[in-house]
Amino acid sequence: MHLLSSRRLFLRQGLGWLGWLLSGLWPDSAVAARLAEYFSASRLDDALAGLFAGQPLIDSPAITLSVPDIAEDGAAVPVTISSALKNIRRVYILVENNPTPLTAEFELADTVSAYIAARIKMAASSHVLVIAEHESRLLKTRQWVTVVQGGCGSG
Secondary structure: OHHHHHHHHHHHHHHHHHHHHHHOOOOOHHHHHHHHHHHHOOOHHHHHHHHHOOOOEEEOOOEEEEOOOEEEEOOOEEEEEEEOOOOEEEEEEEEOOOOOOEEEEEEOOOOOOEEEEEEEOOOOOEEEEEEEEEOOEEEEEEEEEEEEEOOOOOO
16 A cells, blocks of 8 residues: 555656646746747738838848749748858748738747748748847848739638
């Protein structure tokens, strides 16, 4: 009987510690609220104002964006972003004519080179805008993509 009680105690304490450890992995409510606000903007101007509060966006050839000129299916448009710049802190992907313009946000460690490959949804033909936070500047590049069939429920 002593073995059974110690096993139960072990499981109870082990699950308690596991729950405590996992609770640190979920974003806190402030981060979740920030993300909900930025990802809920329905216009590009609103998303940019919420994210960058009027800071100037500088056109930069140092950020390389590779997207197809024509996307047959807007449900999975390949995007590749790269840069030789060091210390890029964040990278944002926005799609001008999407119902939700902010498509993705990536936070990079200082030791990581900026190379991102992803697939995004596009509702219609539009500019894909990439903004990189580099030191105290916001660098941007953009490219037009013609979408044959929309991928955000527009059909």
